[in-house]
Amino acid sequence: MNSPWLAANLDDPTALESLSAEIRAWDPAFDLYRPASDALLYEPDGTLYAIALQAPMTAEYNHRKREVRPGDLLIVPSGLPVGIEPAVDLLGLRFEGEPPDHFRERFLQVWGYEHLPAVEGGEIVADADLRFPLSYAVRWIEESTELPPGSSSLGRCLLIALEGTITIEAGDGDRATVELAPRDALLTDGGGDLVVRGPGRLAVLRVEPEIVFSARRAASRRAGTQATPEYLPPSPQPSGS
Numbered sequence: 179m180n181s182p183w184l185a186a187n188l189d190d191p192t193a194l195e196s197l198s199a200e201i202r203a204w205d206p207a208f209d210l211y212r213p214a215s216d217a218l219l220y221e222p223d224g225t226l227y228a229i230a231l232q233a234p235m236t237a238e239y240n241h242r243k244r245e246v247r248p249g250d251l252l253i254v255p256s257g258l259p260v261g262i263e264p265a266v267d268l269l270g271l272r273f274e275g276e277p278p279d280h281f282r283e284r285f286l287q288v289w290g291y292e293h294l295p296a297v298e299g300g301e302i303v304a305d306a307d308l309r310f311p312l313s314y315a316v317r318w319i320e321e322s323t324e325l326p327p328g329s330s331s332l333g334r335c336l337l338i339a340l341e342g343t344i345t346i347e348a349g350d351g352d353r354a355t356v357e358l359a360p361r362d363a364l365l366t367d368g369g370g371d372l373v374v375r376g377p378g379r380l381a382v383l384r385v386e387p388e389i390v391f392s393a394r395r396a397a398s399r400r401a402g403t404q405a406t407p408e409y410l411p412p413s414p415q416p417s418g419s
Contacts, residue, residue: 342378
């Protein structure tokens with residue numbers, strides 16, 4: 179990146195395009211965008227990772243409805259349409275690399291997509307979960323809190339203010355400071371510590387380069403250590419139960 183940080187308001191198309199262009203220049207396997215507010219959630223060219231911003235929504239697929247709250251993460255396979263009501267209020271990250279291992283025929287037939295609710299203070303997608311090329315967490319920030327660097331210095335970190343006002347400082351070196359209001363985002367490199375202050379609710383999305391993710395995934399498969407939960411149908415009930 180030419181600058182260590184790049185901030186944008188997610189409702190400003192010009193600022194969002196600058197953020198997206200920076201991510202594409204870093205790794206063309208990724209693209210950041212806002213899905214249309216009045217259309218199906220649909221991505222024909224890759225897996226869509228979509229973060230719910232502020233408005234509560236209902237997602238529907240195959241007559242199943244799920245309530246989507248701010249900070250939740252939707253992971254939608256390529257070519258799968260998901261209905262969103264009353265309007266789409268999501269930030270989408272398209273990944274054109276290998277899809278999650280468990281996105282196979284049976285899972286897609288039954289569930290269609292992943293809905294991972296925001297869990298305060300905990301990891302929603304852990305760095306060690308090699309089904310996905312990213313990690314994701316939502317945190318409530320009060321006093322000064324340190325965010326350690328990601329697992330790869332080659333990665334990128336996207337911070338999104340969901341609620342309140344978040345002040346972010348570099349934890350070492352250049353003492354740059356950025357203040358984020360709700361629906362603002364900040365893109366940083368993956369190497370340094372960050373210090374954040376609230377009060378507010380912050381989404382933390384860390385992304386690996388596609389080549390690094392693929393190498394980690396391949397090594398884990400060779401070692402037989404990769405945990406990739408598969409969809410399993412319910413166990414058959416004993417006859418007469």
